[in-house]
Amino acid sequence: MELRVRSEVRGGWTVVAVSGELDADTVPLLSDHLEESTGDQVVVDLSGVPFMDTTGLSLMLDWHRRLDGAGGEFRMASLQPSVHKLFRLTELTEVMHIHDTVEAATAAR
Template identity: 40%
Template sequence: MPLLDLSFEQLPGVTVIAITGEMDATNRGQLESYLEERGPDLREQVVFDLAGVPFMDSSGLHVLLACAAACDERGGAARLAAVQSLPARLLEITEVVAYVPVHPTVADAVAAASAVARNMTARAPD
């Protein structure tokens, strides 16, 4: 079973989760466990850095979509960033891009997520 390399960075209002490796059925459980144990506050903005993911099948996509749905339910949002060509094709075929924002770079995704987080903080009741 090929393992994924997973890491996260907590920024104000934004969690960046970097994934490296092929995302498929053999390591789906690893990603799910990681998100449950060390994952983001789903009320915040989450950016998945996919620059190190050369391949993703429907199993990997399912985990990302489940996280995005959980974020949405709790008032947060998920974004995908730096998607390579094969995973980008999967996102295009499945029309995920209509539901989850996809950004060309992690910096672009973090900037967009940070802007949303700042707006949410500014609107929060005292």
């Protein structure tokens, strides 16, 4: 499944919408997009991602550490059940900022 990535700025947040499977073959596309188009406040909208493997999980964790460590914020929103389960099983729901919607992610303080 082809991965599609697009970004827009909403209220100071860079919202990165991702569609398709996020795996070892497609992670480089998202990684490059994040490198080129993000600020220090990022929300990744995963509503269009039905599958993510550990490569995608690792990318999300890397960006979380990178931005939070530099005083920025990295959030994820709208995870599908299978993707949310991956974060629960790895106990990253306790570490990362996961929100039900993009609106909730950009509004949270």
